[in-house]
Amino acid sequence: MASFFGNFSRFGSVLVFLFLELICLFLIVQFNQKQRDIWFYSGSLISGKFLEMSNQAGNYFYLSSVADSIANENALLLEQITNDKSLPLLIFSDTLEVQIDTAQTVRYELLPSKVINNSINKNRNFFTLDKGSADGIAPHMGIVTPKGVVGIVRQVSDNYSVAMSLLNSQMRVSVAIKRTGYFGTMSWQGKNPLVMDLDDIPKHADLIVGDTLITSGYSAIFPPGLQLGILRDFKIEPGSNFYSARVELGEDISRLNYIYVLKHLEKPEILELETSIENE
Amino acid sequence: MNNAVVQNVIRGVAFILIQVLILKQMEINSSWLHFMSILFYPLFIILLPLRYSTISVMVIGFFTGLIVDSFYHSMGIHAASCVFLAFIRPFAFTILSPREGYSVDLSPTAHKLSFPWFVRFSGLLMLSFCFFYFSVEAFTFAYIGQILLKTIVSFFFSMILILAFMMIFNPKE
Structure with a gap:
């Protein structure tokens, strides 16, 4: 029975099958307008998805530097508030309004x-x-x-x-x-x-x-x-x-x-x- | 070039001519069933002798499909379907293997094996072929309903033609 199907191994025939289908795929996309449109549309959908995912991953790695810059900015703002002698000393939160004589600041x-x-x-x-x-x-x-x-x-x-x-x-x-x-x-x-x-x-x-x-x-x-x-x-x-x-x-x-x-x-x-x- | 090869070449040319000269014209002129294609030429690949290896059948199918494609202006679609048909042919043999097995020089015809066997064999292959063909033609499964409808209708009419041919001519090889 098995001798019928294979001078070649089944593996070889699968390879040839895939090879021929790839050629066909190339021909279809190359020479048929409708399939070509679908192919490139799907391609852009998939690549768009990948780009979005990589972008999100990139954003994630970017987060720490964003947090750093926000921390720097916060420090600067808090410093300005703390050191502004014309304002009552107001540190960190609205609930905590510690007023100290400006001379003591x-x-x-x-x-x-x-x-x-x-x-x-x-x-x-x-x-x-x-x-x-x-x-x-x-x-x-x-x-x-x-x-x-x-x-x-x-x-x-x-x-x-x-x-x-x-x-x-x-x-x-x-x-x-x-x-x-x-x-x-x-x-x-x-x-x-x-x-x-x-x-x-x-x-x-x-x-x-x-x-x-x-x-x-x-x-x-x-x-x-x-x-x-x-x-x-x-x-x-x-x-x-x-x-x-x-x-x-x-x-x-x-x-x-x-x-x-x-x-x-x-x-x-x-x-x-x-x-x-x-x-x- | 022995007799069997010549016979197969002649049969291939004849089937392709029937397909592209008669059936394709019918398809164009029949506005009443625009989602129907009668696909007859795959019978050529189905009837190739068992002794041909899967790879050689796939290569034959590839070029047969390319020729049909050049008439249909659908480069690659028929070729892809024929390669697929050639690829699954051994599986159909295995599934439908008769109790006594096959003999080496056999062609899978109704004459050599039984007519009911041929109906099952060609039915299985043609159904796969039609589904693959219309899937590739649509090139997306977004319209799976349409693909299935086309597959079933075309399969039905193609099988009528194929079985009629087998009953009338009943080829030995």
Whole structure:
């Protein structure tokens, strides 16, 4: 039976079949107007689809550079707002309108950067930024996002810097309650990455769950009035004169991406002044 | 050039002439069924002897189709269909293989095998041929309904002609 069909193998006949059909296809498209039109129309449909897909893929790769440029632009705009002494200091959000006497306004430069490494599972967490001293970043600069404070720069190389996260047991942030102005210290106990402890608020202070917490401004690292989070609960330990409270952070540090480094432009002046007193 | 080859060449020329001189004219003049084409010449490829390899049948079909195409001003369409017909012919043999098998020097005629066998064999091939032909002619499956309608109508009339020919002449080879 099989001997009938093949001096040639079936594979060979399939090849010849495809070859002849290709010739026919060429002839059809070459010499028949209707089929030619359909052929080129379908061809353009398919190539159009491919172009669209490749374009979309290209857009996707392009996104990160778009995000970079938007971050730069944001930094520039926020800087202008922050440094405009004729305006009340208005930082980051409409809900947070911290007005400070214009004479007190400190000048900060905002350096946009991207977090390229981060951890939240240790007792002392750090994250890495993709910019370093070449971009003007130096140790002890504050790091913020529009939703709140996230850390402080510790080590800087030419192109990278490592920052201490808020989620670090050594971190102490001086905070104030926006509504009443009482201040305390915020620290992290190494459990929930969304919650920090708040101590040193005197027990005569009037606290309400949901109070907004802002930076107190008692250091040159963060300007006053930056949002940090909201008060989650509080209690007074027996015999203590201070509240033990917990704060829900505004920014989820476990998915940090774009951040701003705060460069205090008048810090050298302050340091000079402070060291001159020590040297007296 | 042995007798069988001469006979096949004569038959091929005759079938192509019938197709392009008579059936094509009918097609042009019949406004009452514009989606009908009577396709008779594929019978030439169907009747080629079994001993011809698939490849040689495909090459013969290719050139037969090209000749028909040159008359139909549809370069490549008939050729593509004939190559397809030649390609699926061995599968039809396999599907419809009689219990005792085929003998080497056979031509697949009603005389050598039975008439019902030939009806099934040519029907299967012609249906495939018509469908392929009208698909290639439309060059898109956007009008699949029209393709199927043309296929069925043309298949029906082509088969009447082919079977009538086989009954009247009943060729041995």
